[in-house]
Amino acid sequence: SAWSSLNMKAETGTTSRRNFGAAIAAGAAALVGAPDNAKAYDLPDLPYAFEALEPYIDTPTMKIHHDKHHATYVANINKATEGKDEVPILALQADAIEAGKPVRNNAGGHYNHAFFWQEMAPADEAAKMKPSAQLAELIDKSFGSMDEMKSQFEAAAAPGAVFGSGWVWVCVNQAGDELKIVGTPNQDNPLMKGVADEIMFPILGLDVWEHAYYLKYQNRRPEYVSNWWNVVNWDKISENCAYVVENHAGVSV
């Protein structure tokens, strides 16, 4: 519907987005009949068409990944938080493990995927982007070079490193002065207490669950990972970096 595309374009710092959406929904209800019960969390639209990341991520994968997998996490976190005070999905991350599996798996799943879509862009746009001066400096300081960072990231994303389902992240550390690469299992992420050595703030992350790549790449996860750099939105990654360094907090989605 028209108002959901307005919803989707909102900036970071989106605590207000839900209220905006709810207000519009209430207005729209007068026109289109009763909406669904207002849920705490919405499935955000992709910032691009399903085919936009071809040939590096195929259209059917984007469609199923977003419309089925991510949608299921949203439905499940809504169910798991029914009757509770509504908070942004970011706020559920820190204590997600303590909150138990339904929250851990689905708050993690919703946040991770919402974060993921925003980090990517069509390859021709991505090709024109590069890290900001701040991000480039952090990369060089932490890894030596961008190439070295990519190499370490790809090693951390290998099937032997993240065995089974999980994600690989580049994060700003607690001190805010270095980037770290960390792999996490299932839908965990470094914002969750107890997952990494310390809570860290992702600026870039890659889904290596098989559903993220199997239709096109099958067992060839390394090829998926090395191709993925072609669609990384370095403008957004740079924004993420500036935000987490300044605010000592995770990126909102």
Added chain:
Amino acid sequence: MTSSSSRFLVTILLSMTTLRGDAKQFELPPLPYGYDALEPMISANTLTYHHDKHHAKYVNTMNSMIKGQSELESMETIEEILVHAHEQGNTGLFNNAAQSWNHEFYWNCMTPPSKSSSISEPPKNSQLSKMIQQSFGSYEEFVTQFTTAGNTAFGSGWAWLCYSIPQQKLIVTKTIGAGTPLTENSSSKAKVVIPILTMDVWEHAYYLDYQNARPTYTQTFLTKLVNWDFVGRNLKEAIEVGKDEL
């Protein structure tokens, strides 16, 4: 291990074909049927990747990790290797050995589906059918528990039907990643649980055919593809081992 436990291992392994060659390396066993034999439930495309790429990689990696390690090279079975790796905390070797075992077991748990539209079940009045009734109350309850285990193994994992020796009945369990009930039987203790049926719910097992619809895959697996003869023989052996252990 008691001698009957060894006999169990040998029996299971004779029906599975992973053998040591002279090079003290394990071989990738062939599928017990053609690549298209499980169509339309599981496609030839899936089986080709699943067996020739995923399973093959686990076996090759396990072999490379064993090579030159005389203690490991002297072990007769993959089960011994995975239990040893588990006890040593050797995650890399465990993952590859366990996945080698799990996949071989999984292939043997399946058989080409019948052309009829009816649900495939253990033969009526068989030991297996009766044991399922005794253990779960009804066949439907077993189906519910087993498919639920498969559907709720979050991420990558396996659903298992096992014979519990202490309880003298069948139980459903699920494991994560390369996990297997075999690790509950430490090599220094008596056997407590013997798997008789497994179902792979790593996404690579079903994604090309079912995409996100894992429940459709698990339902189809259990009602159309299971080799109940193999499962029945596993149960028979498990009960024998159980009698010896108690």
